[in-house]
Amino acid sequence: MGLFRKEKKLDQDSMKEGVGLITLTSPTSVIAEQFRTIRTNIQFSSIDQKLRSIVFTSSGPSQGKSTISANVAVTWADQGVNVLLVDADMRRPTIHQTFQVPNKKGLTSLLTEDEFDFNTTIQKTPVEHLFVLPCGVVPPNPSELLNTKKMDKLIVELTKHFDLVIFDAPPVISVTDAQILASKVDGTILVAPQGIADKRSVIKSKELLDVVHARILGTIMNRVKPENTGGYYGGYYGGYYGAEESKK
Incomplete structure (x- = not known):
């Protein structure tokens, strides 16, 4: 038995058209408010240590981590925080399409050229205060590029220039990219869509992140059916569960 449900096809639309930014197009909606709640919960999950870099990932592909990372980035920028959203999913990049920016140069360029x-x-x-670093040319060796001292140096430099750096990373189980990034940043968020990510895959993802001593801040359950939420904030994005709650 595999960890993924075979009937689920990869969503190619996000690579062609980007993801939806409801926090920008409908900022007063219930779902936009849920993203602001997620942002606040993440902030309060790390009171003792200021978060400067965060990775968003999931257990498998097409589970909404790019949508969530982009919308949470918008809500942080709305607070006046200078945010950089980095497309570290160098296998299936979406950020350049979401924000309609050039993709000739990006993260790949910074990791392969002599100077930043x-x-x-x-x-x-x-969005005022929000900047993006697209993927750039898709490389043949994403894991090798991320697992370098140059990547370590890049994270240090980016956090000098921005208040918060958010990395949109590939799924944990599919490739090692997310593990590598999670070992280098201040915190990791795992996205788990209801009815798509099964319990075994989420548990396996946590185990893989624990191996690299990632600091898991919590889990976001998305694609939740309204009847299962039992409250005003029921809907597509079900909620954020802190690290302690996620263990239950």
């Missing part, structure tokens, strides 16, 4: 050139790689967005 932020002027040609980091792009402004329509």
Whole structure:
């Protein structure tokens, strides 16, 4: 038995058109409010240590982690926080399509060229205080690029220039990219869609993150059916569960 449900097909739409930014298009909606609640819960999950870098990942593909990371980034920027959203999913990049920015240069360029050139790689967005670093040219060896001292140095430099750096990473089980990134940043968020990510895959993802001593801040359950939420905030994004709650 595999960890993924075979009938689930990969969503190609996000790679072609980007993900939906409901926090930007409908900021007063219930779902946008849920994203703000998630942001607040993440902030309070790390009172003793200021978060400067976070990874969003999931157990498997097409589970909504790019949608959540982009919308949470918007809500943080709305607070006046200078945010950089990095497309670290160098296998299935979406951020350049979501924010309609050039993708000729990006994270790949910074990790393969001699010097960091932020002027040609980091792009402004329509959201004040929000910037994005697209993937750039898709490389043949994403894991090898991420698992370098240059990546360590890049994270240090980015956190000097921005208040918060958010990495949209590939699924944990599929490839090692998320594990590598999780070992380098201040915190990791695991996205688990109801009815798609089964319990075994989520548990396996946590085990893989524990191996690299990742600091798991919590889990976001999305695609929750309204009748299962039992409250005003029922809907597509069900809620955020802190690390202690996630163990239950």
